[in-house]
Amino acid sequence: MQHDIIVIGGGIVGLATALRIKEQSPALKVLVLEKESEVALHQTGNNSGVIHSGLYYKPGSLKATNCIRGYHQLIDFCNQEEIPYELTGKVVVATKNEQRQQLENLYVRGQQNGLEGLRKISPEEVKEYEPYVTCVEGMWVPQTGIVDYKVVSQKIAEKLKNLGAEFRFNEKVTGVTKGHTLSIIKTERNTYETKLVINCAGLYSDKVAQMSQDRPIDVRIVPFRGEYYKIRPEKHYLVKNLIYPVPDPNFPFLGVHFTRMMRGGIEAGPNAVLAFRKEGYKKLDINPKELWETLTWGGFQKVAAKYWETGLGEMYRSFSKAAFTKALQELIPEIQESDLIEGGAGVRAQACDRTGGLLDDFAIIEDEKVINILNAPSPAATSSLSIGQTVSEMALKRFS
Template sequence: MKSSAKSTAPAPYDCDVLVIGGGIVGLSTAHALTRAAPGTRVTVLEKEPGPARHQTGRNSGVIHSGIYYRPGSLKARFAVRGAAEMVKFCAEHGIPHEVTGKLIVATERAELPRLHSLIQRGRQNGIPVRELGPAQIAEREPHVRGLAAIHVGTTGICDFGAVAAQLARLAEDAGAEVRYGAELAAVDRRPGRGVAVRTSDGSVLRARAMVNCAGLHCDAVARLAGDDPPARVVPFRGEYFELDPAREHLVRGLVYPVPDPAFPFLGVHLTRGVGGGVHIGPNAVPALAREGYDWRTLRPAELGTVLAYPGAWRIARRHWRYGAGELRRSLSKRAFTTAVRRLLPEVTGADLIRSPAGVRAQAVLRDGTLVDDFLITEAPHTVHVLNAPSPAATASLPIGREVAERALGALAR
């Protein structure tokens, strides 16, 4: 550890707070703990050799405005606040970013009522929005076609992997320890004695409190701790393409379809990244492993856990038509191209180059309900982050403070 600050922890403890997971939420929590309570001994365990190797490092890099989220929800509050904080954080630390704004485009008349509902929701959340007609769409995105659109001025792009790495550095500079290549294997939690964990290499650490920010594995970590989480992770893979560099002029900024409110997925969209290039996607298909970034990656034990969960079957029965369309776009580049052409008519299959996929840790209740908001639960000596969906990266700074506050509360009890 880099800090010589004295701790109030009893001698048998290796640290005060042990954070499981080195993605952007776990690292933001560690950073927030060091700021809120200097001298608190914080250790982060991350099984990968570096930070942000999964959800954080495999998303589209969009700083979300918060326009989609139910007013008053944690997602709405954290996204609006977090977007402004993320832009400021990136500027302060020299992390590539840009406030680009984005268009949400209706391509069919049936989508117009949903577009108008989004306008009202955006205004309720305090987000500046502007309605556009076809001519105004063409002014901003000459190659995009639509009947109407919303321009959302506070949306941006950044490198969330770089943000996570900077949060790790700041936490370490303040005295935290971040251990990479440290995979959790067992948890022993006893009343009044804190938490002891064992890693896959046999190391044992004892902490006064544990914070579970394990992302794709968060429900498994909760069960290791002896808790019965109210939701289970059902992994969905999001598959992307990139636009051929010779055709990048077709997209100037960020362009989204009008989302279906029945699903937490935003649909196939167009995203110009901070490092150049245009990402197109994602679709959303069931993954065969929690880190199943392609159809070849299958982990029978993880898939068996999903198949044994009643909530997964209830999702399938309820949304099989939607799921069939997503599967078709996954298996057929022609079908994926057709979906893209709704927004960008000039694109062809030859213009699309397959890009690395991501996997989303979607929390699902036993009755098949997709958890649509952040889900944070508490148990003795433990805080579990059981659902941190998009816009978690955007909102990671306020989420980190929220989780840190709960962790400090667990220390006080």
């Protein structure tokens, strides 16, 4: 079974990459391999559904450029394909005076990234958007929105099939061997040959990348579970759209926040705790081998030493609904523990290097035969069509 390009991974980034390739070069034989029975079952299908504006990311970084370009491409795609979405806007609030400077830094970064209509607002103006929020200062971000990324992914997959791309489900990749002209991909069920491998395996992108390398790669995917609560319907009035805190500038997570969902309801969260397996959506989901690989990774040990206090706080909130509620009350004091119903969880594939750095930017590493997307956490869903365009341009140079 020979192909020009095989994309490993049927999440939104893999799908968007395959789509951009087929749009630009319809004659190329493209195959998407997915270990599950359908697309978008992991990071894509379990995220909060936020359309990110590009506010948080370092100007000129892959995250900033792809998020901002991807934002517009996503909106255009949803309009063309009649996918429901809403541009709700959001408020980002400082709840303590010492957070004002961080809010100012965020405002400047948003301006540098070209966000229009971004403005600092007073506590009274915040209440015009979100009447139950208490803060010392806020910022209005008009570009933010909500969508169901699983619906987006299913539409991309449908378009891919119409363009002649192939899909193989229930095909877990077990080996990648690079040859002079063709690489061989082995799964638990079949063997495939391809001129180019594109690794979009998300939580297992490090594993797949290592399969084709002679020496150990310098990053490891560390899984962080983000747990959510849902707000009881009778308390939905507390949240109109999206409410975010000022994020910790040293930790690559945005803190617990409130999000109105496209499919209905309001979520509160997530926290960010170490998952004990790569697809560990529940507290007691444990894969001893995967956990051991995480704990013995020198980079993670450095992360743990640096962020142990933050990590303990996140773990405490994971097991204490009262502590989780207290964090939410910093934004909306009226919210009570009884207002929260246990919701779902997602697992973020966070790349960690040997020095203990949690990679902040997207990371795409290539050689002649393989393109590895090794770090594509949030805002990858918003950025997906743009990331797909970036990777497709890298891929198609090989076929010119």
